Amino acid sequence: MLYATTMGQYTGCSIFGGRYWDIKLRIPYNCCATSPSESRGGFCMPHRCSRWQVANELVPQFWRPMIASQYKEPCKVCRPLIKASELWSWEHLSLDFAIVGLDRCGTSSLKRNLQQHPEIGFSTPADSEDRFFYTHAVMPRRALVEHFNDMQHANGKVRPKLLGLKDPTILLSVQKMEAITRVPGLKVIVAVCDLVSRLDKHGGAQKGLFYDNRCAYVGDYGADGRTCRPSAGEVLRDPAIYRRWRVGRSLFRLSQDVPDERLLVVRQEDVRVRPCAVYAGIPAAAVARFLGAEAPHPWRLSRANSVRGHRTDLCRNATLQRGFRALVARDAVLQDTFLQQRGHAAERGPTRCERAEELDEGARAEPWSLVDCRSLSARHGARGTAGARTKTDTAQA
Numbered sequence: 001m002l003y004a005t006t007m008g009q010y011t012g013c014s015i016f017g018g019r020y021w022d023i024k025l026r027i028p029y030n031c032c033a034t035s036p037s038e039s040r041g042g043f044c045m046p047h048r049c050s051r052w053q054v055a056n057e058l059v060p061q062f063w064r065p066m067i068a069s070q071y072k073e074p075c076k077v078c079r080p081l082i083k084a085s086e087l088w089s090w091e092h093l094s095l096d097f098a099i100v101g102l103d104r105c106g107t108s109s110l111k112r113n114l115q116q117h118p119e120i121g122f123s124t125p126a127d128s129e130d131r132f133f134y135t136h137a138v139m140p141r142r143a144l145v146e147h148f149n150d151m152q153h154a155n156g157k158v159r160p161k162l163l164g165l166k167d168p169t170i171l172l173s174v175q176k177m178e179a180i181t182r183v184p185g186l187k188v189i190v191a192v193c194d195l196v197s198r199l200d201k202h203g204g205a206q207k208g209l210f211y212d213n214r215c216a217y218v219g220d221y222g223a224d225g226r227t228c229r230p231s232a233g234e235v236l237r238d239p240a241i242y243r244r245w246r247v248g249r250s251l252f253r254l255s256q257d258v259p260d261e262r263l264l265v266v267r268q269e270d271v272r273v274r275p276c277a278v279y280a281g282i283p284a285a286a287v288a289r290f291l292g293a294e295a296p297h298p299w300r301l302s303r304a305n306s307v308r309g310h311r312t313d314l315c316r317n318a319t320l321q322r323g324f325r326a327l328v329a330r331d332a333v334l335q336d337t338f339l340q341q342r343g344h345a346a347e348r349g350p351t352r353c354e355r356a357e358e359l360d361e362g363a364r365a366e367p368w369s370l371v372d373c374r375s376l377s378a379r380h381g382a383r384g385t386a387g388a389r390t391k392t393d394t395a396q397a
Contacts, residue, residue, distance in 0.1 A: 006042065006138050010087060013044035019086055020044055021054055022141070025063065026081040042087070055084040088142040090182040094149045095123075097164045097187040097291055098180060100254075101171030102247060105193035106268045108304035110287070111166045113279060116300065119293045121160030123148065127304055130165045133176045140179075162291050171250045181257045187291060188258050192335060193268035195247070195328050196321055197352035200314045248334030255338055264290045265342050269349040275301045276373040299373035308360060315353035 013020040025039045043062075045054050059082050099107050108127045114120045124130045135144055152159040170176045171190060180186060254263070264287065271278050279299050280288045288297065314320055325332070336346035352358045 006087075007089075009042055009044070010089065010139065016044070017047050018044045019047050019049070022085045022087050022139075023054075023059055024083040024085075025059075051084050051086065055082045059084065086142040087139045088145050090140060090179065091184050092142075092145050092149075093140065093183055094152065094159070094163065095165055095183060095186060096162045097189060098170065099164065099166040099168065099189045099191070100177070100180060101168045101190050101250070102192060102198065103168035104198045105168075105191040106266070106271055106303075107166060107168040107191050109271070109302070110189065110191060110266065111164075112304050113299065113301050114164070114287065114291075117288065117293050117297050119161040120288075120291065121163055123152070123163065123165045129167050131167060132165060133167065133170055133179050134173075136179060138175075138179075162293055164291075171254065172247070174253065177250070177253060177257065185262070187262050187264065188254070189264045189266060189287070189290075190251075190254060191266045191268060192247075192251070192339065194349065194351045195332060195335075196314070196324060197268075199324060200311055200352050246328075246331055248328075248331030251338040252334055255341065260342070263342075265339065265344060267339070267344055270344075275371050280373060299371075301371045301373065308358065310359060315359060321351075321353065 010020040021043045023041055023043050043054070043059065045058055049058060099110055101107065111122060112127060115122060122130075123132070132144070132148055135141075152163060168191075170180060180188060266278060266287065276299060278287060279301065280286055280297060288294070310316065314324075339346055
């Protein structure tokens with residue numbers, strides 16, 4: 001509703017040749033107010049007005065009479081602190097696809113492997129993430145959109161045919177997911193995995209839920225920004241922890257907001273079992289084909305952020321695993337429904353705790369580490385050529 005209202009005002013302003021501005025006002029002390037206050041609104045200004053003119057000349061002309069009229073007795077109407085940002089439509093954002101989640105389900109591996117393709121690139125280098133959508137509210141600011149678009153050509157770079165963005169935390173934000181759906185033609189990739197495996201991998205990561213010493217940086221519910229628990233089981237008793245793992249609702253919203261032709265689901269179990277088929281296989285759901293890139297590419301796939309051994313004491317505690325499964329049972333059902341609606345099997349494969357190779361600290365290589373898909377493509381090509389020759393010979397006969 002808020003987006004529709006703002007977009008309607010922006011469209012009307014553009015029709016009349018104006019520019020739509022987001023204005024933030026902060027009123028200091030002794031300015032017709034007993035305490036500082038803030039207000040925010042949208043203004044349609046003439047196209048020729050600069051940002052300085054909007055903030056220092058035009059907005060004060062509207063603001064002073066409005067504030068003074070609210071007080072019967074004369075008061076000091078002093079200059080507020082004004083911040084003006086021009087808003088733009090999402091259609092100006094030069095972006096083709098986004099990896100929106102889930103974190104700890106193979107999003108870094110997706111980015112690392114997709115970057116090999118000469119037609120696919122990302123807005124940030126290596127395995128880093130792009131928080132572009134966290135700098136906007138309902139509509140994007142023009143300056144940031146222009147900066148994002150210009151960065152793809154900075155230092156003599158050539159924009160790839162397919163430009164992507166990776167931020168696995170977008171899926172858990174209602175506001176940012178709504179922004180994703182407003183970008184015309186943007187394709188969305190979401191990776192899913194077993195919830196128990198995700199918890200174990202998240203718990204062992206830096207600034208995760210809990211370390212092996214059961215301490216974590218959780219500033220939103222710790223006075224000192226650090227909370228330590230007597231055991232990993234205490235995680236299940238903290239409602240703030242559970243809120244970080246409610247993926248079911250997020251997946252349901254994703255299925256409602258993004259059309260099927262713009263949404264690709266990647267199961268981490270499928271990547272582990274048949275990686276080449278996921279990236280460049282014959283099915284239309286293969287990542288390369290979904291994005292519109294040429295599938296025949298010599299993929300050499302690897303797995304990012306893989307650490308063998310026990311990251312936490314989760315896999316040593318069967319009671320804790322059962323307790324966590326019960327805690328997220330509803331989310332597991334919603335995730336399975338989400339997968340089945342898109343032709344995938346439910347996520348019922350073995351968890352990380354049930355795969356011996358994952359817990360063996362001596363085994364450094366992944367089961368499919370550095371898979372070379374060129375040999376697989378060559379075999380498929382040879383079969384296709386042989387089949388074509390057979391059909392030709394039959395026709396001639």
